[in-house]
Amino acid sequence: MGTKFRAAVITLFLSSLLLPLVFSESNDGFVRVELKKFKLDENNRNADRLTRQILDSKIARGIVRLKNYQNMQYYGEISIGTPPQKFTMGFDTGSSNLWITSSKCYFYRACYYHSKYYARRSRTYKANGTYAMVGYGKDSISGKISQDNVLVGGLTIKNQDFIEATKLSGPEHKNTKYDGLLGLGFQEISSGRVVPIWYNMMNQGLVQNPVFSLWLNRNTEEEEGGQVVFGGIDPKHHKGDHTYVPVTRKGYWEFDMGDVSVNGKPIGVSGFSAMVDSGTSLLLGPTVVITMLNHAIGAEREDNPKCKSIVRMYGKTILNMLLVKEKPKKICPLIGLCRVDGKKSNNIRTFQCNTCELIVVWMESQYKRNHTEDCILNYIDQLCDSMPARQPSLVNCLQISSMPIVSFLIGGRNFTLSPKEYVLPIGGIACISGFSSFDIAPPLGPIWTLGNVFMGRYHTVFDHGKMKVGFADAA
Numbered sequence: 001m002g003t004k005f006r007a008a009v010i011t012l013f014l015s016s017l018l019l020p021l022v023f024s025e026s027n028d029g030f031v032r033v034e035l036k037k038f039k040l041d042e043n044n045r046n047a048d049r050l051t052r053q054i055l056d057s058k059i060a061r062g063i064v065r066l067k068n069y070q071n072m073q074y075y076g077e078i079s080i081g082t083p084p085q086k087f088t089m090g091f092d093t094g095s096s097n098l099w100i101t102s103s104k105c106y107f108y109r110a111c112y113y114h115s116k117y118y119a120r121r122s123r124t125y126k127a128n129g130t131y132a133m134v135g136y137g138k139d140s141i142s143g144k145i146s147q148d149n150v151l152v153g154g155l156t157i158k159n160q161d162f163i164e165a166t167k168l169s170g171p172e173h174k175n176t177k178y179d180g181l182l183g184l185g186f187q188e189i190s191s192g193r194v195v196p197i198w199y200n201m202m203n204q205g206l207v208q209n210p211v212f213s214l215w216l217n218r219n220t221e222e223e224e225g226g227q228v229v230f231g232g233i234d235p236k237h238h239k240g241d242h243t244y245v246p247v248t249r250k251g252y253w254e255f256d257m258g259d260v261s262v263n264g265k266p267i268g269v270s271g272f273s274a275m276v277d278s279g280t281s282l283l284l285g286p287t288v289v290i291t292m293l294n295h296a297i298g299a300e301r302e303d304n305p306k307c308k309s310i311v312r313m314y315g316k317t318i319l320n321m322l323l324v325k326e327k328p329k330k331i332c333p334l335i336g337l338c339r340v341d342g343k344k345s346n347n348i349r350t351f352q353c354n355t356c357e358l359i360v361v362w363m364e365s366q367y368k369r370n371h372t373e374d375c376i377l378n379y380i381d382q383l384c385d386s387m388p389a390r391q392p393s394l395v396n397c398l399q400i401s402s403m404p405i406v407s408f409l410i411g412g413r414n415f416t417l418s419p420k421e422y423v424l425p426i427g428g429i430a431c432i433s434g435f436s437s438f439d440i441a442p443p444l445g446p447i448w449t450l451g452n453v454f455m456g457r458y459h460t461v462f463d464h465g466k467m468k469v470g471f472a473d474a475a
């Protein structure tokens with residue numbers, strides 16, 4: 001498999017995404033504020049570099065300290081080659097390749113925003129030359145595989161294969177704080193089948209235990225932005241025991257998730273799997289559930305007449321079919337909104353068909369609890385307007401205190417997120433919902449992506465030896 005299917009990029013660069021929004025909704029005063037802030041960031045970057053150099057001398061083996069950029073990007077330093085060339089990296093549990101911007105990266109603007117790796121300046125560099133590429137949503141990177149020694153948190157990994165990216169395509173690469181990504185997923189999704197660096201840490205006997213753990217700080221005021229520990233768990237950064245769940249499929253760190261609740265009431269849509277992904281800023285899920293969550297927290301609505309007309313014309317019929325226990329999967333083809341692809345017996349994806357399927361799931365989750373037909377139809381009608389038209393959805397910053405608690409059932413524990421934890425202020429002027437919709441088609445999906453919104457609240461252990469993932473309250 002050459003490409004990785006993920007939404008990282010959609011969510012990583014919210015600030016840039018929202019800039020046009022700021023433009024359209026305010027006078028030009030905001031633009032100046034944004035520019036000033038950008039300059040400040042430049043100064044901060046230099047300050048970061050200095051502190052990083054000081055920290056380097058004290059670094060404990062296997063520990064990488066991270067910087068936190070606005071709770072959106074977490075990044076830390078590694079070096080490659082002899083003598084060492086330093087790079088800022090994203091530590092990404094949702095992908096499996098190590099890649100770095102190459103000195104031979106010329107033709108993309110983003111090439112000039114990052115530190116580059118010079119193979120010819122390293123005595124330990126070995127050529128390989130196999131071509132590899134990794135895709136992240138709309139963006140992708142590609143280049144040739146090279147080999148060198150890599151220094152991560154005081155551990156030297158010998159002969160590590162990585163992608164020297166000469167092509168950084170897509171709009172977002174120039175907005176990243178990092179020069180490359182260090183993938184911590186499984187080899188099964190590694191482009192070119194390259195052995196991931198984490199495997200080599202274990203194979204080369206560099207870590208005590210086949211476990212790594214991640215702590216992401218959500219307090220942007222603090223100096224320490226987070227931490228990756230290779231080979232163990234830092235007890236300073238969690239409270240209480242971890243709740244573990246088995247990895248159900250090697251690729252991402254994937255496991256089974258139960259129902260989602262809003263203020264203690266299960267919403268009645270479960271059975272999706274989930275992955276824990278440090279490379280995604282928000283918490284992504286199937287549209288069918290995200291719509292219900294964003295409705296429940298009062299996120300912005302947009303009139304959706306096409307969806308509503310389907311509710312008006314077919315709502316009662318669908319509800320009646322559910323009441324007489326018709327199989328939910330059959331309903332949309334039966335009323336003629338979906339056509340079935342004969343060979344694969346899958347529904348052919350049209351707007352009508354997609355919407356009908358959403359309505360069926362929403363009605364299924366509601367009809368047992370909401371007594372009157374009118375009440376259910378009215379609720380489904382409201383959900384139409386909560387379907388995410390624009391990602392991410394805006395919420396009213398002034399209403400945070402009245403928003404509900406949302407919880408996710410994992411391994412028998414309810415993992416809660418309070419509004420302060422799932423709403424993100426953007427530039428002090430707007431707030432966005434941390435729940436964003438991202439549909440991945442079967443067989444890979446549908447799947448939840450628990451990104452930084454979740455991982456910041458819950459310290460996460462990736463246990464490669466016992467093939468399980470654990471969560472505990474972060475501290």
Ligand SMILES: *[C@@H]1O[C@H](CO)[C@@H](O)[C@H](O)[C@H]1NC(C)=O
Pocket residue numbers: 127128129130145161192193194195
């Ligand atoms: C190049 O790298 C790939 C992926 O790590 C590896 O399978 C292959 O054996 C390497 N080829 C050479 C010539 O080193």
Ligand SMILES: *[C@@H]1O[C@H](CO)[C@@H](O)[C@H](O)[C@H]1NC(C)=O
Pocket residue numbers: 261263264265266407409412413414
């Ligand atoms: C999780 O929360 C839901 C909703 O409040 C509740 O029904 C369920 O019993 C809880 N499960 C556990 C294990 O606490």
Ligand SMILES: *[C@@H]1O[C@H](CO)[C@@H](O)[C@H](O)[C@H]1NC(C)=O
Pocket residue numbers: 366369370375376378379
């Ligand atoms: C029932 O319908 C109303 C809207 O009529 C909605 O506010 C409510 O969330 C629905 N679900 C439940 C479980 O009450």
